[in-house]
Amino acid sequence: MSKNIILSTDSYKHSHFIQYPPGAKFVSSYIEARRGSDRDQILQFFGLQAFIKEYLMKPITDDTIQEASSILEGHGLPFNESDWLTIADEHRGFLPIEIQALREGAIVPRGVPLVQVRNTDPRFPWLTSFVETALLRAIWYPSSVATLSFITKAVIYDALRRTSEDPDGQVLFKLHDFGARGVSSGESAGIGGAAHLLNFRGSDTVEALAFIHRFYYPSGVPGFSIPASEHSTMTSWGKDREADAYRNMLKEFGHGLFSIVSDSYDLFNTVDNIFGQELKNDILALEGALVVRPDSGDPIETPIAVVKKLWDAFGGTTNSKGYKVLNPKVRVIQGDGMNGLSIARLVTRMVEEGFSIDNIAFGMGGGLLQGHMRDDMRFAMKANAIDFGNGWVDVQKKPATDPLKASKAGRQAVISDASGKLTAIREDALPQDGRNELEVVYKDGRQFNTLYWEDLTAHAHMQLVDFCDTVMKRTEEEEAAAA
Template sequence: MTNLILATDSYKHSHFRQYPPETRAISAYVEARVNDFADAVVFFGLQAFIIDYLARPITAADIDEAEAICAAHGEPFNRAGWEIVLNDHAGFLPIEIRALPEGMVVPAGVPLLQVETTDPRLPWLATFIETALLRGIWYPTTVATLSRQCRQIIAAGLERTSDDPAGQLPFKLHDFGARGVSSAQSAGLGGMAHLVNFMGTDTMEALLAARRYYDADMAGFSIPAAEHSTITSWGPAREQAAYANMLDAFDGVVAVVSDSYDLDAALGGIWGGTLRDRVLARDGTLVVRPDSGDPVDTPLRVIEGLWDAFGGTVNGKGYRVLDSHVRVIQGDGMTRDSIARLIDRLIGAGYAVDNIAFGMGGGLLQQVNRDTLRFAMKANAMRDADGVWHDIAKTPATDPTKASKAGRQAVVLRDGQMRAAAMDGVADADNLLVPVWRNGTLLVRHSFDAVRARAAGGVV
C-alpha cells in the first residue's frame, strides 16, 4: 500500500497517451464545491499527505512492481516516464503544489490547492496523483469541518448559559470514533482533524498523527473511564461495589458508564444514595455516562436526577450548574443535530451547558464521504510547446453545478472575502495559494498550534 505509482485509479495509467502531443505541463486544482453540508470548510491534511506519499521517493522496485501489476491488469505502463522520475528527479515527482494555509476556514467553491507539473516530459503527473491526493484531503477536511460545526453549536449554547464559555469549550466534544472507522490510518487522520477544534479524544492514533505530521507534542487528552465489561464483571449484585471501586481507584475526573442494568436505580439508589457522600468527599469529578435510551431525553433526565441528589448553584446567567463533583457525558446517538436538540432542551429546562460533555464515534469519523463536501480535483490549464497556457474546463449541460474553473487559479481577498481569481492577473504577494512543495522539497511546514489558531479564526 506504499507504492505511489499504484496509489491511483487503473485508468490513469493510460492517460500519458491521451493528452495532446503539444502538452508540456498540466495545472489542476482541488476544491470543495458548493454543497448542502457546509458553506465553509476547514482545510486540513495536505501536509500529512505530502509527508506520507510525496516525501517518499519511488524506487526501482516500485516501478517493477507497478509494471507487473499493470501488465496483468490490462493497463499500459509508462515505464520510460517513471524512470525519468527515478533517474532525473531522485524518485520525487516533478510537481509543484501551491496551497492555502492549513486550518484556514475557506468558503465552499474556493480552491484549496493547485498542482502543476515542472518537467515538460511528464505533464500527466498532475492528474495522475488525483486519487491519492483527494483521498488525503477530503477526509480530514470533512471531519474537521463537521467537528467545527459541532463546536459552533456547543459554543453558542455556552455563550448563552455559561459563565466561562471559553474555558469550557475545548473539552466539550470527545472523539470515541477509533473503533468505528475503516482503518488505523482513518483513525489517525480523522481523529487528528477533530483535534483541530477540540482537545478531547480517545483515538490514540490521532495523537501519533498530530505528532508525526504537525509536530504536536500532545494534541489531545482523556481521563480514566469505565466500560460495560469493567462494570458487569462485578455482576448485578455488586454494581455498587463496581462504582465504589472507580471512586477509590482514580483521583480527579473519572467517567463511569451507569446503564448496565437500571440507569434510574443507579442514579437514585447508588450515586445519589449509598455513594453520595463518597462522591462529595472526592477531590475530583464523577462523570456519569448513560449509554442507551433516547439521546436527548436520557441525558437531561440524568442531569435532573443528579440535581435532585447533589444540588448545585445558579450561575451569573441564571442557569443551574451541578455541584462540581458531578457531571454528565452523552456519547450514544450524538450527531450535530442531536447535540443541537439536546442543548436546546437543557436550556429550556434551565440548565447550563457546563453540566454536560458530548461524545461522537462513527458519526464523527466514519459517516462522511467525498460527496459530503462535493470534493473534486479538475485540470484547469495546459501549457503547450511554445510555453503558452491554455484554459481548460468542463461545462456539463446535464449538471451545471459540476462546471469546473478554467485557467490557473489564485485565491485573493476582496472586500474582506476569500475568492477565486485568474492567476495571471494576480501578483504573487496577493495570492493566498503559496508554494508548499516543489520537486521533492517541503517548502512550508505547519505546526498543529498554527492550524488550530487559523481554524479558530473563522471564515475569511
C-alpha cells in the first residue's frame, strides 16, 4: 500500500487548488465527531501520532511527485505539480501545515474538536483540506474502536466494583481482542488492535503489538495472550478421545493460564462429566488454571450455565461483597456472540445470579475491530476560517435541510471546565491565562508533544474511574429525585 500522501486523498481534492477565492492565504479546518440527538455521547480519541509518523514525517520527493503524476495522468483532474515541487524544494518535502490536537486517549464529548489544521505557507491555502481524507481516516477508525472498548470497559468495571475485591486489577484482562481475522487488512488489525489495548491488556491481534512498538514506544509488552485450543486441535483426536485431547492440554499448559474450547460435541457433558469428574483431580492439581470457552448456544444463558456447573463441580468461596467466586483453578471466557450490548446483558445476568465478574472474561472479534463506519459517530472535517492577509474570517456550513450538520464558525479552542469536561470555544474567546487543550503536534515537518504508551494507558484508566464515578453519582441523584 502506498504511503504517498499526494495519493492518499479523494480524486476531486486535486482540483481544489484553483477553487479557493482570489487572495486566500490561509485556511483553517477542524475535525470532530458531530453531536447526535443524545448530547451525552462521548468518544475516546486515538490514532493521530501514528499517522503523523507514518505519513507526515516522510518527505515528498521528486520521485513521489512523479509517481502521483503518472497515476493521475488521464484520470480527469488537474495535477498541481508546480506547488508539489515547491513543497519538495523549499520545505524539504514536508507539508507546510500545523496540526493541533487534544491528547490522545482523552474522553471527549461529541461536538468538541479533536484536531485543528491550517496551512503555514500562504501560497498553499488548498493544502489544509487536501489532507482531509488521510487525516480523517487515521482518526475515525481507531477512535471508534477505542470508544467501544472504553464503554465496554466501563460496563465491566462498574460490575467489578460491585462484585470483586480487586476491580482495578481484574478489569485489564476482562475483554480480549479476537478480531484479527475479521478485519479488512493487517494494517486495520494493527490500528484497531492498538486502540483496544489502550483500555485492556488482552489480545490475540499480534499486529497491534507491532503497531504500538512502532508508534507509541512502550517500555514493555503492551498486550498479552494465553495458550488456547481451537476446534481443529480438539476434534483431530476424535470424539472417542475427547478426554485425551483435554488431558493433553492440561499436561502441556497446566503450569499457567490456558483456555479450552469445550463445545466440539456436547458442552454440558464436557463440563459435568469430563472436567467435573474424569479430569477433576488433574484440574485441581494444576499450577495454573483452566479457562473453559463455550463457543455455541445462547451467548448469555450458556456461559451462565457453565459457571453454575463449574461451581457445582469445583466449588469456590463467597467474597466480602457477598458474591460467589469459583475455585481459582477454573474460569470461563465467552467470545461467541459478544458485542457491547450482549456483554452488558451477560454482566447483568452474572450479578443477578450472585456470581462475581471475577469468574468470567469476554472476547470480541469483528464486532470490536471491523463493525464500524465513519458515520456511526458522524466524524467530519470542516473549514472554519479563512485569512486573506488581514486576520481570520469565519467560514461555516449551515444547511437548512439538516441543522445537525451545521459546522463551527471561527478558529476553535478547547478548554477543560471546573468539572474536567472538555468544551469547545472560539479561539478568540480563550482567556489570556486560559489553557487551550488543542496543542501543536505537528508543524512544518516537526513532531511535538510525543506520547508514550504507558502514559496513555494510565491516563485512560484514570478517566475510566472518573467516568464511572460521574455516572454512578448521576444515577443516584436521578433515583433520589424519582423517589
